[in-house]
Amino acid sequence: QHLPGASVPGSWASSYMEMDKPSTLRTLMPALTNSSSIRLELRPLVEYSPNLSPFLLDAGSCVHIGTQVACLPSTIIIGAMKAGTAELQGWLSRHPAMSRYGGPSSSGTGEAHYFDSLGKPLRALAAFAHGGSNAVGFRMRGAEPAYKYTFEKTPRYLFMKDEQIDRMHRFLPSARLIAILRNPVSRSYSHFQHRCRQGNFLVGLHPKIKGRVFASKSGPAAVASSLEAVGVTGIKAKDLAVLNGPCTNEQFASLVLHTLNGTRLDHLNMEQARTGGLLARGYYARQLQAFRRHYPHEQIYVMLTEDLFHDFPGEMDRLQTWLGLPYFDYRPHIRVNERGFTVLQGLKSKTDNSAYEPLNDELKAILGKFYARGLHALTDFIDADRLRTTWGIDF
Numbered sequence: 001q002h003l004p005g006a007s008v009p010g011s012w013a014s015s016y017m018e019m020d021k022p023s024t025l026r027t028l029m030p031a032l033t034n035s036s037s038i039r040l041e042l043r044p045l046v047e048y049s050p051n052l053s054p055f056l057l058d059a060g061s062c063v064h065i066g067t068q069v070a071c072l073p074s075t076i077i078i079g080a081m082k083a084g085t086a087e088l089q090g091w092l093s094r095h096p097a098m099s100r101y102g103g104p105s106s107s108g109t110g111e112a113h114y115f116d117s118l119g120k121p122l123r124a125l126a127a128f129a130h131g132g133s134n135a136v137g138f139r140m141r142g143a144e145p146a147y148k149y150t151f152e153k154t155p156r157y158l159f160m161k162d163e164q165i166d167r168m169h170r171f172l173p174s175a176r177l178i179a180i181l182r183n184p185v186s187r188s189y190s191h192f193q194h195r196c197r198q199g200n201f202l203v204g205l206h207p208k209i210k211g212r213v214f215a216s217k218s219g220p221a222a223v224a225s226s227l228e229a230v231g232v233t234g235i236k237a238k239d240l241a242v243l244n245g246p247c248t249n250e251q252f253a254s255l256v257l258h259t260l261n262g263t264r265l266d267h268l269n270m271e272q273a274r275t276g277g278l279l280a281r282g283y284y285a286r287q288l289q290a291f292r293r294h295y296p297h298e299q300i301y302v303m304l305t306e307d308l309f310h311d312f313p314g315e316m317d318r319l320q321t322w323l324g325l326p327y328f329d330y331r332p333h334i335r336v337n338e339r340g341f342t343v344l345q346g347l348k349s350k351t352d353n354s355a356y357e358p359l360n361d362e363l364k365a366i367l368g369k370f371y372a373r374g375l376h377a378l379t380d381f382i383d384a385d386r387l388r389t390t391w392g393i394d395f
């Protein structure tokens, strides 16, 4: 078997186990799984059949479709959005034993979104098992299934409802999940900037609402009628224009700190969290608790964005160890970009983009207070001192 250079030791390679009866795969899985590694000594290979249920398969198992083999993800980066998931995906896919959804040259985000939209995933998963287009993302070449394991990242997973997590677990019970968490304050501001760049907000042009920022999901006419309902009368759709990024602190404050009638709050409340997950996605504890209800503790790895960005190779070493991968030294492959960030050579980094205005101290304090209460519960997942020192939030 061809292995790519010395980077993947021969001892890492697996043999296949042709499963004549896919219905026995789940029963055998515990015997094939080494609890300290995603590697499967015998890699289940199921022959495609029109009746194959995706719920018979499991993480890391492969489906044989004609001359092709596609393997289900062994590990998934579940979020959080704006916590550096794309960068982490890029680094992990550089590992010679790992292959990302969409393939190395994917021009898209490489997010499979199998589990976060009701309706779509079941069809997609069925299509996977049935060799349809969704299998392409995890397709293997030649002898790759012997030594390569697939993974994907969909940051929205961390924000899923319980029934969606349940389905994920029923489909991939032995998957290893990686959660990367960024200080919720900077995460929410980064999310705001992301949505600004995408033109998701409207800015008021009329003197009564000049400069105010509104979520534009339902369009300017809907915003105008919501304003009318709270007594801000005479606003027409043409009085609202699409806001383009990069945006400012003032615009962020306008979105999260102003009630619809224009009152400025000096603190954030749950009501403000309605802004499309912008704030709610930072409630990490309840999100992780939801995953823990389905996946055992040992299958969830929690890392902090700031630690990763501070020492990328060191954090990748720890992650490799947790995944039980053969050691890959990232150090010869790093570069420091123009903005001073450590990135991987040959990997397009979001930090190569231009920066936006830093979050000001007043907003930092208001948001910090808003998130501080929820951080207690996060200490079930991350040491309190580490949260204090890395995020600088006092709680």
Ligand SMILES: Nc1ncnc2c1ncn2[C@@H]1O[C@H](COP(=O)(O)OS(=O)(=O)O)[C@@H](OP(=O)(O)O)[C@H]1O
Residues within 6 Å of the ligand: 080, 081, 082, 083, 084, 085, 086, 087, 155, 190, 191, 193, 194, 309, 341, 342, 343, 349, 350, 351
């Ligand atoms: N190496 C390194 N060092 C420091 N910061 C980095 C690095 N790589 C990515 N980033 C920052 O991560 C943010 C993007 O996160 P995601 O890739 O998870 O975004 S997304 O959810 O996929 O849209 C985005 O944050 P903001 O720039 O604050 O928006 C990136 O700049």
